[in-house]
Amino acid sequence: MTAETVRSKSADLPPIAFIPATTDDIDRLVDLKVLVMRGELERLGRYTPERARDKFVARFSPDRTRLIDLDGRFAGCVTFTDHGGHVEIEHLYLAPECHGSGLGSRIMGVLMDEARALGKPIRLTVLNGSPANRFYQRLGFVETERDPIDIQYIWTP
Template sequence: MLSLEPVRSEDFDALHELRMAAMRESLERLGRFDPERSRARLADGFDPSCMRHICRGADRIGFLTLLPEGELLNLKHLYLRPGEQGCGAGAWAMAWVKSHGRDVVLHALKQSDANRFYLREGFVPIAEEEFDIQYRWSAPR
């Protein structure tokens, strides 16, 4: 059984640890693995009011950050523990994001397996940066 639970400020260290576990392989592939830079990036946008733990039963298996930006939603983070990837939790979380009925934008690290996931979920690449690809999903009108 999957569910979403609120994030509290004291969850920061656990979320950073989960983020590093989820991204390590992709960051190493690009030569960009740096735990301190990762910690600073997460801290810069850390807003528990816009964040949710993704839970399977009592276990916290991931988290997401969904920021309202005008008419859009920015999916700033969607991370799952490596052992939970490919088991349906990401698609479940994405269905919750899409249920808000607003267009969604996000950035994904180049060469990350997450790119295939976002394409399967109907996201379209709209821009490319040095290390990221920007995507957009358009809500049905």
Template sequence: MHVRTTHHWALRPATPEDLEAIVELRAVVMRPDLVRLGRYDEDRVRRRMRDSYVPEHTSVIVVEDRFAGSVTLRPHQDGHWLESFFIDEKVQGRGIGSAVLSALLARTDSEGVPVRLDVLQGSAARRLHERHGFVLEREDPVDVFMVRRPVRPS
């Protein structure tokens, strides 16, 4: 994957050395929703990231030359699975999440494949994904599973 940049952010390929920064960011970003759902476990939130980390499908989000987040776009069946999309709270609200998501979705649209993801029930992330064309596929008491079909240029 090549590096994408704008005047505010860049994506670079993740390395094994990025794991601990991503693990800690995940623990901080997910804590409010997990606590609200009664599912927060200090060890499990970190272990799940360590167990699922695949650097070759993960990008690090860099803002002002600093680690600011991560996103994984993993091949899955007929398309991709979007996961581990975390942005440091210090840079949230600047449109970076939307810009990163737009860049990734332009790539999957060019491939003509759907993208799936899941968010926690009540998560603000759901609104971001809905603005980018994701729709409800199914849900349970904890997770909301969403899909976005490829958009064809007109």
């Protein structure tokens, strides 16, 4: 995978570049996950630094992970995996200073366009009670399953 620049529909917004992750990125990606998710995981009684790292590292695949570069600065990461019948967003973490900026919607627009081009639905899982649930629902994701910890969603093009 090579760097891919995504131009915004609005000229006043900086372009997003997706840069392929490498194994050297693991520490900063774990740090970002902890920074973004710690409060939610603590609320559920599921946070320890070791657990957060181990869970991320166990599923980390550089070839499926894209770093998000916004105007020359690291803004987050996304893992987007084709499973044959569907694609899955396993991780989408944005730096806290990017929250509420519209960046997440722009990134999801690109991923939804990719899924649409493949003719495949997108599946993802969100922590129960997380504000991210409202975000995905606004984008048209529909709940398919729920347990005390997670909610599974699907979006169909």
